[in-house]
Amino acid sequence: MNKCSVDLISVIVPVYNVEKYLRRCVDSIVRQTYSNLEIILVDxxxxxxxxxxxxxIALEDSRIKVIHQPNAGLSCARNSGLEIYTGEYVCFIDSDDYISPDYIKYMYELCILAGCKMAFCNSLTTSEDNCSVVLDSGIAPKTYTNTELLDAFYGPMHGNITVAWNKLIHRSIVGDIRFEPHILHEDEATTFKFIYNAGIIAYTDNVLYYYYSRPESITGKSFSARNLDILIGYKRRLEFYLEHNETELYNREYSYYLSALLINYYKVYKNIDDNKALLRDLHDRYKMLYNQADKSTITGPRRLLLAICVHFPLLYGILR
Structure with a gap:
């Protein structure tokens, strides 16, 4: 495909205390079969x-740019890259992960062939240093409308849909969208906006992204109050769907958010000492959300369970 060597694609890599893994990550990027890259490392x-x-590393490859900034978190590091990137497309790679040699070329071609401006791929969680999955040419790509994909978010594909790091996104889709700063689970509060703006999204079930699992990573740490940041993402989606009159997505998110409040109530109860203030806050948020929306969209048995949980919120966690 002739256009493959034309469009500049930017790769933003947030870097924080990953000296053991950084070179592996960057090597997987510089060795891409698609070479017209701008690689932005944000220390x-x-x-x-x-x-x-x-x-x-930047001295070894002229395509690499480096930003150094005071520690502000993953969201701010990605946002710093978004302020300076010049590519027609952009993707995000976490610095302890690595990618297939065909990662960018494959997803770029998906966009061209499908006539869309966003693509994403399947991923593999691994603790291996050099994992490699052979591409299967027999796997046919799929396309989704934005609302179809956002609805699929509530099913088995959730993990691959909600993250930012397995996606190639056209700059017209990014616009002025930025990751919410100073929170964990920042993808929950942001990626859905890219999807909504995209209109049509291409997907391949081929594994092109290798998510490296390490105990000291953010997701590998035990539950704490900061993990409640994930609820910010649910709230942002609920607000967004209401603002954009996406009634069906709003109703799905409403039920999902209620359940998430109860699940996290249970996690706080089980894992955090001196938890009374957190439990009261979660209970009050749950009760307010339960009382404010149309519950006719929830099935009868589930509505009864959620109503009971207004008074006995631990019940949901125990049943789960």
């Missing part, structure tokens, strides 16, 4: 040798 105030390593 987010690393306290190990990651910042120096970014500078050293």
């Amino acid at each position: 987010d105030g690393s306290t190990d040798a990651s910042g120096t390593l970014c500078d050293d």
Whole structure:
């Protein structure tokens, strides 16, 4: 495909204390079969040798740019990259992960062939350093409308839909969207906006992204009050669907958010000492949300369970 070598594609890599994994990540990017790349490494105030390593790696490849900034979190690091990227498309790679050699070329071609401006791929969680899954040419790509994909969010594809790091996004889709700063689970509050703006999205079930599982990563740590940041994403989606008159998505998110409040109530009860204030806050948020919306969209048995949980919120967690 001739156009394959024309469009500049930007790759934004937030970097924080990953000196053991950074070179593997960057090597997987510079060795892409699609070569017209702008690679932006954002050193987010690393306290190990990651910042120096970014500078050293940049000397090896003219396509690499480095930003150094005080530590502000993953969202702010990605946003710093979004402020300076110049590519026609952009993608995000976490610095302890790595990608298939065909990751960018494959998804770029998906966009061209499907006539769309966003594509995403299947991913594999691994603890191996050099995982490689052979591409299956027999796997036919799929396309979704934005509302179809956002509805699929509530099913088995949730993990691949909600994250930002397995997606290639045209700059017209990104616009002025930025990741919400200073929270965990920032993708929950942001990626759905890219999907909604895209209109049509292409997907391949081929595994092109390798999510590296390590105990010291954010997602590998035990439950704490900061994990409640995930509820911000649910709230943002609910507000967004209401604002855009997406009634069906609003109703799905409403039920999902209610359940999430109860699940996290149970997690706080089980995992956090001195939890009374957190439990009261979650209970009050649940009760307010339950009382404010049309519950006729929820099935009778589930509506009864959720009503009971207004008074006995632990019940939902126990039943789960």
